[in-house]
Amino acid sequence: MTAPRTQIARAEVLCRERGVRLTDQRRRVLEILCAAGRPVGAYEIMDAMREGPRVVAPPTVYRALEFLLEQGLIHKIESLHAFVGCDHPEHPHSSEFLICLECGGVAELKDDAVERSLASVTRESGFLPRRRVVEVMGICARCARKEACRRKEEAERSPGPVD
């Protein structure tokens, strides 16, 4: 994961280059997302913004999110109804996401093989792709290791039937 500070700085540069405005509200939403480093829902973002100078209503948050999505600075995780900062916003892209059911963490991948196979299967169908959603839910490496340790310890304490 990229450091939040860096992500904001890159976003500033990109927006300037593109001639679009990274306003206070928009930057604030981006900051919240980057600082969290995990998927955050629109209303959670709204709550976080209430900490600041003024109260905001849902449309404000959704407008900022819409802008950030358009600029490729964040992604929406459809299966979670939540948003994450993008790890490499330099060029617009769709990514693949690995979502841990245990810790809620999300890893953003960019895998050529996945993209090639998807491109080829859509092409075969005569389908013109515009946006891709690829989300894999499961258990991340860290949580899997933890779980394995836990089981081992348990087994050592009471060596008996195992499920």
Add this chain to the structure above:
Amino acid sequence: MTAPRTQIARAEVLCRERGVRLTDQRRRVLEILCAAGRPVGAYEIMDAMREGPRVVAPPTVYRALEFLLEQGLIHKIESLHAFVGCDHPEHPHSSEFLICLECGGVAELKDDAVERSLASVTRESGFLPRRRVVEVMGICARCARKEACRRKEEAERSPGPVD
């Protein structure tokens, strides 16, 4: 797409084999989904059910949907908040979906290359996958053809600047 009647019949058999109950409500939801042949939202299903003998409330619909999902008889399209009947419910699986932005139609694919590449990239990350969401939004072949025809006709009527 499979004929709705066939899909229901197969579901009956599968449920009997598995020792689970395809109750009236559950079958009704499945019928509505299969008859539609396109993604249908939970509340639209609810409205369709109101046509029948009794009024149903959201939890009833969601419970039926949950059952059908568990049995692999339907799929949820995350990016549409909607559900579709499964084309081949014989063995549990995740599929890839092509969603047309023009006509709203959905095609269910099962592509080995996509699955292999996804499996390999998750394995590399030490990630244990449980459920996959692969949805490609775009324009289906039929709509693309129609659009092409429309443009051609327009060009013939007024041969001028093209966008």
Add this chain to the structure above:
DNA sequence: GGTCGGCACGTTATAAGATATCATGGCGTC
């Protein structure tokens, strides 16, 4: 034959996510 437990369903209420609509206010252009 009664009763106990599990399961499906009913009912009410509400949480969570998203958008429509109209008003306001800053800021640059001409």
Add this chain to the structure above:
DNA sequence: GACGCCATGATATCTTATAACGTGCCGACC
């Protein structure tokens, strides 16, 4: 200084989803 554009404010509402609790059927078991 009037106009238009864009971002935001504010209110209301819509859509999607779930929590919590109650009822009734039905088979297992005594």
